[in-house]
Amino acid sequence: MSLENLGWNGFFENNAYSFDDPNLTPARIIGVRKNAFIVHDGDREILATAAGRLYHDDSPDSLFPAAGDWVLIRDTIIAHVLPRRNALSRGASGARHGRAESAVRGQVIAANLDTVFIVCGLDRDYNVRRIERYLTLIYNCGCSPVVILNKADLHPAPLDCAAEVESVAFGVPVFAVSAKSGQGVEVLRQFLPPGQTAALLGSSGAGKSTLVNQLSGAEVRAAKEVSEAVGKGVHTTTTRDIIPIPGAGMILDNPGIREIALWDDAGGIDDAFPDIQALAKECHYTDCTHEHEPGCRVREAVEIGVLKPARLQNYLKMQKELEFLNQRQEKSANRVEKERWKEIAIYQKQFKNKKRPRIR
């Protein structure tokens, strides 16, 4: 493994220069645990903790380490998080169930991604509307999506599904594959050249682990929980989020992704619904909600059958959720942030004086 194989490039190098400290080494976060991070410096894996300052600094440009981040370490301490090229964030899984703390700050699932694979099973999991939601989320985060329709072996007409998804996912590559048998999986390698990182998004049971195993030609996922010696005689379970694929790039398979709520709207919804966006420009009222106004081209398109009603409903629903999240975000930001940092400071105190040895 070299730094370049881990995804190190001129962008991060330039940002690292500004810290100008010979004692700092670049490393990538390949696993996140409750109070520690597994980083790889190109030579080896190191169990590291974040510098206390990272817990307390809540200025807007201060980042807290997440999987995929490039960081600068001093021994086993993460001193700085380098600026991200992009980040996949979500409201935590409770965001749609009224827990304010999860709706306040985009929770970063993963950083510095080249591609995000949306994995959707062609069984009961298949849901075009959910794929639209994922696309919006991915565009909001500034990442490039690829749709993988898995379990093609279980569907009588997988290519029909692929065509249906293509009709709502303008210009996004869509593939029908069978992760189990390996059929169609090889074409995905074009999105995984050495040094690049792809993340997997999809419901539980969609076949993400099976896909990773198929691509790497080994049961890497079954081995994701390994017991390691951390400290003297202490054993603990370690989870790596980033899995290197032999001869190719890396896959970030974050087990925390179960439910996705939309986060702030950085235009992702427009990118995911360019057809509705184009129609809306022709509506009589510039602030048309496409629900009841006269002269609405969007509703007309539904009436004459060129736009599916379900697609419009999904669009309107997502817009309302985004509005709701944005409002709530403003209201409770300060209060909840205070609570959150208080909690983190308590953790930090507990772990402050424990030196974390290197792991092999």
Ligand SMILES: Nc1nc2c(ncn2[C@@H]2O[C@H](COP(=O)(O)OP(=O)(O)OP(=O)(O)O)[C@@H](O)[C@H]2O)c(=O)[nH]1
């Ligand atoms: N028939 C068929 N079954 C598949 C295929 N891919 C995965 N499966 C099965 O679907 C089930 C779930 O697969 P996993 O790979 O564990 O799914 P996952 O997305 O990793 O699930 P989580 O770890 O819960 O997120 C397993 O029983 C797999 O054998 C496929 O292409 N065809």
Ligand SMILES: [Zn+2]
């Ligand atoms: Zn309208």
